[in-house]
C-alpha cells in the first residue's frame with residue numbers, strides 16, 4: 288500500500304510502517320491544490336489537521352482506503368462522504384487523552400489558585416496575600432459536556448481531587464466510577480465548573496452561547512480544550528465581564544485558523560480574552576506533550592497495521 292504523510296509526526300510512524308512493507312511518501316509543505324492533484328496515487332493518507340479533506344478531495348482520491356488522523360478531532364474530514372465512499376477513518380485519541388486531562392486540571396489549578404498572577408506579582412516585588420486567596424477544586428461540582436476519551440480521562444483526574452464530576456453526553460448509560468451522567472438541564476443547575484469535551488460538529492458549533500450561559504444556575508469557571516468554535520466568544524466575554532463566568536481556561540480559540548497557525552484576526556473580544564486576568568490561554572497544546580507525540584504515533588501505526596498489513 289502506498290501512503291502519503293501530510294504532517295510531521297513522531298518518526299516511529301515511518302520506521303514501523305516501512306518495516307511492515309508499506310510504501311511511504313512524505314509531503315509536509317504542498318498546498319491543498321497540490322495534494323489534490325496527486326491524491327489518486329495513494330491508498331492511504333496520514334494526516335493531523337493541516338489540510339481539509341473535503342468532499343472534492345475525497346472523491347478525487349479514488350484509490351483511498353483509509354485516512355489516519357494522528358490525533359482526536361476529525362472536523363477537517365468530511366466524515367459522511369468518506370463513509371459513503373468506503374474510506375476507513377482512523378484516529379488516535381488514546382494517545383493524547385492523558386495529556387488533555389492533565390492540561391485541564393493544570394489550567395484550573397493555575398486559574399483558581401491565582402498561581403500565575405501571584406508569581407508574576409512576587410517577581411515584580413509585589414507581596415499580596417489576601418488578594419491572592421485561592422479557590423479550591425476540592426468539593427466543586429464539575430460538569431463535563433462529552434464523555435468520550437477526553438471527558439473520561441479528565442473525570443478520572445478530577446475525581447482524585449475530590450470533585451463531584453457530572454457529565455452530559457448524547458449517548459446514554461456512560462456513568463462509571465469517576466462520574467455520573469445527568470441531563471443537560473441538571474448539569475446547568477449543578478455545575479460550578481464547566482469543561483467541554485465534544486467534537487466540533489454542526490450541532491456543537493456555538494453550543495456555549497448567551498442562552499446556554501444564562502441557563503447556568505451558578506457562577507462558574509469555564510474550560511475549553513475542545514474547539515474554539517464550540518463557543519460563541521462574544522457571549523463568553525460578556526459573561527466574564529458580568530461575573531457570571533468567574534474565569535476561563537482556553538486552550539482553543541474561535542480565532543484559530545488551524546492549530547498550526549497563529550490567530551486569524553485581531554478583534555475586541557479576542558483582545559479582551561488576551562488581556563483579562565480572569566483568563567488563561569494556551570496555544571492549542573492540551574494534547575501536545577512529549578509523551579503524547581509518541582503515544583499518538585504508536586496508536587495510529589498499530590491501527591493501520593491491524594487493518595491493512597498482510
Ligand SMILES: NC(=O)c1ccc[n+]([C@@H]2O[C@H](COP(=O)([O-])OP(=O)(O)OC[C@H]3O[C@@H](n4cnc5c(N)ncnc54)[C@H](O)[C@@H]3O)[C@@H](O)[C@H]2O)c1
Pocket residue numbers: 358359360361380383387432433434435436437438455456457458484485486487490491494512513514538539571572573574575
Ligand atoms: N486541545 C487539544 O489539544 C485536543 C486534544 C484532543 C482532543 N481535542 C478535542 O476534543 C474532542 C473530543 O475528543 P474525544 O476523543 O474525547 O472524542 P470522543 O468521540 O471520544 O468523545 C466525544 C463525546 O462527545 C459526545 N458528544 C458529541 N456531540 C455532543 C453534544 N452536542 N452534546 C453532548 N455530547 C456530545 C459523544 O457522544 C462522545 O461520547 C475532539 O473532537 C477534539 O476536538 C482537543
Ligand SMILES: O=C(O)[C@H](O)COP(=O)(O)O
Pocket residue numbers: 335336337357358359360361383546547574
Ligand atoms: O484533536 C486533537 O488531537 C488535537 O486538537 C491536536 O490537533 P492538531 O493535530 O491539529 O494539533
